[in-house]
Amino acid sequence: MDVLVILEESQGSLHRLSREAIAGAQKLGSSVAALAIGENADTLASELSSYDLEEVFTAKHELLSSYSADGYFETVIQLIRAESPALVVAGHTYQTRDFMPRVSAKLDIPFIPDIVSLSDEGFVKQVLNAKLNASLSSASDQIILSFQSAAFNDEEIRGGSCSARAFDVELDSSQVRSVSEEPFQEATGDVDLESAEVLVSVGRGIEKEENVPIAFELAKAIGAEVCASRPVVDSGWIDSFRQVGSSGHNVAPKLYFSLGVSGAIQHVVGMKGSKNILAINKDADAPIFELADYAVVGNVLEIIPKLIEALNNK
Amino acid sequence: MKIAVLVKQVPGPESALPINDHGTWVDEESVTFVMNPPDNFALEEALLIKEGKGDGEVVVVSMGPDRVQKVIREGLAKGADRGIHIEEVGPIEKDPLHIAKRFTAVLKDENFDLVLTGLQSDDTGMGQTGVLIGEMLGISTATLAVETDIKDGHIRLKRELESGWFQWVEFPLPASISIQSGLNTPRYPSLKGIMGAKKKEIKTVSCTELDISSNCQSVDKVFVPQTSKHSEVIDGEVDAAVERIVEILKSEIKVI
Structure with a gap:
């Protein structure tokens, strides 16, 4: 595998930015695999079954039933150590921003975040409040990337097949220091912006x-x-x-x-x-x-x- | 409660941003610098936590050339107790791993209970330094805090998730936490604070004293974004503009 995509769940299904990350990963490498974490990992994996991917790893553990930076970080570093991908990619979401820098620090792999496009020189990112763009690169053997919303189009995902494989993550409760309560919304006001025309x-x-x-x-x-x-x-x-x-x-x-x-x-x-x-x-x-x-x-x-x-x- | 607040000095929102001769960054001579606006919320949160506890210490830490002493002084004038300046010579470092290793080398012997950062810098916008440092120090990390509640040796905080969702998480101190902008109202320094700040200590540490090697990323060049979209500009009389908008809604986008 050249490229590993770290998937994210949004309300029980695959996050749109995860699909866009798969589209980006397919442009960056010939052999792409993905990682789904948590109790819905199998559901996420099944959403990928018609994509051209080498395989999707599913990591399930009682300590991964809800998101925690500690649990996700441990899982991702264990898979990177086992599979040594050249690139690790994800959508630039709040969740990625929460745990991915830990992976970068632990494994000493540069994390180039919030990429909007690829150029001949490298990875393009907005800087100075989006008034300028910058081209970034790294000579490291391994790089972590995150893609901004709409950097890639999920309609361009290459179709094919993809099978799931369980990844046995080793976790004990001393590694997960945080206790997370259920996510909640302050007020919804019965307005559905996502589906408004x-x-x-x-x-x-x-x-x-x-x-x-x-x-x-x-x-x-x-x-x-x-x-x-x-x-x-x-x-x-x-x-x-x-x-x-x-x-x-x-x-x-x-x-x-x-x-x-x-x-x-x-x-x-x-x-x-x-x-x-x-x-x-x-x-x-x-x-x-x-x-x-x-x-x-x-x-x-x-x-x-x-x-x-x-x-x-x- | 001993709290470090990491502040960065960045080009202000109104600053001119001419690109330097090598095309590698902005020409700093022409830039107006300010305290990174998100860091201002982290500083305020640190001061509120200290005031709520009734004791403790807030230490402002910044890295950069001599000019960054200005934002450290600003923090001291608002009520921070002392400052640490990690002094850079030459171009500013933009690689997050390098930056985090330098901060970690300075912070590790201070044994802070809390390290607070803004959610990201307005210049490079890497948004990861606080979490990198947390991992390097081996302490808990969390991001996008919108409310903090310190208990005995623990912190309970409300995190912002996406699409209007929130979540409470609790974990043991020490911790490195990034603060979401807008959770408090940053104060202005008082005249007394400004006078008092002059007597407060700023310790300077040279970057060259910190021996660091790392894999890194580099910002190779900066450029003005090219718009790929061809837009129709409508900038005439109000009545003509209204007429054109109605036509667009009706015949082109067809929403009415």
Whole structure:
């Protein structure tokens, strides 16, 4: 095996970024294997059965029934030691960020994180708040990589077959120091952003809380749900369950209609997979315009009330 | 409770970012530096923990050239007790394993109960130094803490997961924890704090005293991102823009 993909579970099935990581791994090496960890490892492995992979290792243990940095780290280093892959890859998720640096430190393998693309010179990563890109490389025999959302397209995964093999991880309770409680959501508000066809997104350009209702009016006029960037949520103008970005939801609607969203990297990672992006911002240099299909340079507070009027008169 | 807060000095959000002549990083002469904004939340959390306990010590540790003494002083002015400056000469190190080994060499004899970091730096954004150091020190690690609760020899903390999920985890101290931005409101230094900071100790350790070898990664070049997308720019009169948006929604994206 050249490349080992560390899989992640999301609500009982394979995390989208894990599928994208498989697509990336297939571009990087001819012989790719994967590792599924935890009590749902067999379910994750079965999701890979039609992919062109050498095999998928399943690691199950009573100490791996829920995620812990200690347990996952131990499992991953044991498999790396047994199989010596040249590359270890994963999606750049919160979970990867939580345990993967431990693997890097323990085995002295460089971890190049948050890669957005591959180039002839190396691995491309955004730096300085995404204002610049950087090309990174390592001469090490082994490298750990993590891929940002949408760095690779999971529709490009090479099909084939893949069988599962149990990996016997050796763990004892002294190695898992943490006790994890059940994950919980603060409030869901009965809003399903992930499956909304159209999203109206509110950014700091809305200026103040009193202006937020125009976003909801616009959403009503075009049959959309309302979401928001982190600064708007942190200001308490919109509920946190509507947040899109690295600490919120990851969405890919047919239309993402953003109002005064600047396009900070933390927000962009959660919406860059949108099919169409229409952005309004008064700053012509706002980073959101680099992604937008339609870049409307202007004041949201002037445009939106007139747009609502025009839509309602039709 | 003895707490280390690792702070980094980075180009500020409003700073110009001209690329240097070799194309390897920004030209630091033209950059306005600030304390890495996420580290500010880690510093505040350390000060709140110390104040909540009523005793203890907060030590601000930073690596870089002489200029980073400014962010150490800023930490001292806000209430940290002393500083450690790991002094670099020449280009700043960007390889996380190297950086972590240098910090570990300095931190290991201090026996901190807690090592706090921001969730990532706004310059290289590697987001791993705190966890690397935790593993190198052989202590517990956790990331993205949004609430901390110190008990006897233990810490219970609320971690942010993805898509609006959270989880409480508890583990023994010592620990290295990265702090999610926004969990507290960082204070401003008082005038008294600023005056007092001048008398506080900053110990300087030279990087060359720390003998380190490691596999590493390098930042080989930086460049302005090329947009691959062809966007239609609509920047005329409000009425014309509205008319065009309606047309797009109706005939091109077909959502109404």
